[in-house]
Amino acid sequence: MKGYQKYFLNKLSWFLITFVFAFLLNFILPRLMPGDPVAAIVSRVAQGMSNTSGVQAIYEQYARLFGTNRPIHEQFFIYIGNVARGDFGFSISQYPRTVFDVIRSSIMWTIALQFPAIIVGWLIGNTLGALAAYLKGGFDKILMPVSIFVSNFPAFGMAVILMVIFGVALEWFPTSGGYGFDLIPEFSWKFIRSVISHYQLPFWSIVLIAIGGQAIGMRSMAIYELNADYVKYARFMGIKDRKIIGYVFRNAMLPQITGLALSIGTMVGGALVAEIVFSYPGLGYTILNGVMGQDYPLISATTLIITIMVLSANFLIEILYGIIDPRIKAAQAD
């Protein structure tokens, strides 16, 4: 267990360091950029106002709101304190709602959409990739170019095509929103049915994109493992092929778990865009609204939340990986 403890501590400290760094970036980046965000906001809010002192008053009010009238290190500590309390200030575009409130109402949609979609995509992709490596021949010849094509297809492209085919042409599923526009969120069969049918298109568009990339990775990994020396040795010791395939896929699957950890950031990015195409009420759509409404506090908080989600997912995967792959323990013990 010693090796694993070392591994765990190593991963944990990495998680904390990246967390601090992500936090810092989120604080510093907007403040490094040319132009004064507060001035930009004020010039928008105060459009058409000719009264200079009125504009000045608004400016000061916003400067107080964002704390930009204080020295930068003070701002930083105030920011930490606020974030720790979940206080991200007011949303500009959806005033008087707070940023916390906006994010709270969208974050569950994103988690409920992306988490299962990425896992399902990962599982299907790996199974297909493993089959392609094992069966070779026609299956491989068709699956591989298709996978390369699909995985290079832009995420929003897949979303648009699914929407046009299944939403517009066949009318099987609704094309936008998280639930019927005539419903209010409640715990009823009608509402749940509506949510499920709205869920299909965004879900499958994320799954399809994930499948392609994972299938390619798994195929290379499995081909590499199938040619490994232990396969030949096990065969010559009389072990059944089916059992050997079991060894191979377990070994090929394990590195794919770290692959998932590394690509989860990219996948979330693509999935956010898919949300936008379907006007799904998650964080992606929130970002779009933030961009449209020049809503600084909202964008900043959303990117921070997404970063934290990705970091945590990453950390959990790494921890899990350390438990199931004995190679990790050995590597740490060296």
Add this chain to the structure above:
Amino acid sequence: MKHTFRQVFRSGKFVVGFSIFVAILLIVFIYPLIVPDPPLAIIAQGTFFEPGIYVNAYDSIGASKYTLNLEGAAAKRIASKLKAEDRLAMKDWLVAYGIAEADIDIENTEQLLDLWAKNYDSKAKVAGMTNAKRNYYVRLNTSLQGLLATEAAVIAAKNVETGALEEKGKIAQSEYVNVGQVANVRFLPLGTDNFGRDVLTELVAAARVSLQIGFVAGIIATLIGLTLGLLAGYIGGRVDDIIMFFTNLFTVIPSFVMLILISFSIGQEHRGAFTVAMVIGFTSWVWTTRAVRAQVISLRNRDHVNLSKLSGHSIVYIILNDILPYIASYVVMALILQISSGILAEAGLSILGLGPRTTDVPTLGLMMNWAMIYQAHILGKWWAYFPVLITIALITFSMNLMNTGLDQVFNPALRD
């Protein structure tokens, strides 16, 4: 070197990818020479004109006429106005009105129109008919007026002095103009977009700009990644630790989030295509750094490198002569991947409304964004978004195919 090229071009995947890519490049560079119109010029009044050949109607009147007696011309003219579903609807009305179904032959146009003219009455009450349906029949009835007419159409012009209409000429039903003789004909293979721009011209320009963005972003990312990877891998020690610290950091912090944050901070009016490309480049060097570092570490203690060290060559000399040539294939592969992911990143940013500012150049992402905002996909205006998607997919697909091909040549384990 020659041998390597020959091997690379023997890989089917590489050749297919390379051919697609070269074809795209050729189109992007040759098309503007043939159609020199500015890509953002608004030519259409109205949105989403269908693809097709647009012949100037005014010029056609003045063009020389040729009489062609073609069989079936009248039938085609009728068919274009009286569609199969209209015929069925007419039958429905007639049956509902009380005509025996057996007496109606919807294929026999003359008989059908005759029956219709005799029986149709816009005021007649037909049981169970909605208002919308009734209005449809009124419209249909109007459009059928003169459908079977055979006399020529009269062209008239206003007399400048009297203001009265004067007959200037006649156009018989069998008269044709030669498209080549009509002064103004415009071929719009992909119709127009929501602003009234020629989609094809815009698409070619957008592909060019997107490729440029991809190249700039890819080259920046590869240069940063290569430099950091070489330093970390070759020098090692403290330098390696520091570089790897930042590399690991940016591996877990999603680059897409960084892109959003930076692009938003820059602000719409400062975001030119080149700026966007730079931002993408500066947020995507991480993979290349890792790959290059791993390669360099495996090379660092090879005999030829040690020999070079013993001969007293400088670090720069060793890196240029003993390391770079060995990782060149990896760097090329990394560059190709970076270019294609740069193009995708631009498209993703533009969908979010964080792409280059919209006033100077089109990009593939911006075209997609406009099409989405104007609901082209819901309205069935496929030409506004589908060609854009296909172009993006073809570019990235061809580049990845080249990459897979290269990988198989340089990584024999994957060959089978």
Add this chain to the structure above:
Amino acid sequence: MDMGKTILEVNELTTRYITRFGESVYAVDHVSLKVEEGKSLGIAGESGCGKSTLALSLMGYYFPPLHYMSGAILIDGRNISGMNPDDVRKLILGKEIAYIPQAAMNALNPTQKVIRFIEDVIQVHDYGATKRDIYERARALFEKLGLPASVLEKYPVELSGGMKQRTVIAISVLLSPKVLIADEPSSALDVTSQKMVIKMFRQLMNDGLIGSLIFITHELPLLYNVTDDIMVMYAGQIVERANAKAAVFDPLHPYSKGLMGSIIVPEEGLRNVKLAAIPGVPPNLKNPPSGCRFAERCKYVTPECRVTTVNLREIEDGRTYRCIFSENELREAYQNG
């Protein structure tokens, strides 16, 4: 030389690789050999001469791209080349004939404990064996071979290179095979580990844990020390067979001569290039040359060599070689340089 009981007899075995493009590469071409009980045979040759393929082919269990063409493999009188593959797997592999792969360092599944693999192996042949019995059996054997029993509960990644190698050898002889085929079992090891591995092979023979040994390597000093007889392969064919001493110090075939000459005087730092001492490369086996396959590279080549099919000739006590020249002609030629 007393004639012991023949334990492995191979008659005219031919196998081929079928490439992706459907071409055939005859990597083992009409090979015949005999190994007696308690004896060991070494197989030498450059890389690409077919010696590793011969090792694979002797197992009687083929998977693509390698395919069986013709010939017979008899172990203790039983012909295994005509048997149904699944019977070979259950009845022969591991039990009658066992194999140690070229890169034994990676021969064990990295994510499986050693004992789990041993369980899988034993259960193929002895379905009812309980885990407890298997553990006891493995522990006894490991201790007999000087390996700590704690190895059983470890993952391969936790073992050193030499330890991994010896573990693989121990697993291969779990079921006391009549024939053990070792393909370059020591080439990746340091000198100390090499010595231990060689010692282990000697012990296996002496203790009767294996009936006979076929040892494949390009390191001739090793062959000379470990084996009784040496067979030299070139382009998929046997070109010479002799007792170890004669094969190393008095080779007859010009190829063997070149091979031995390049090795007897080992030069420091040239371990990997020593075979370049014979100029040229082995022929392409997709369409092997008619006549002598070594003709292209032979110093003593005559026009006749390129057209005549050369058969193995047998001289005293089972010594054979494949050349159109007689023993005396060859010796004379060597004397004159």
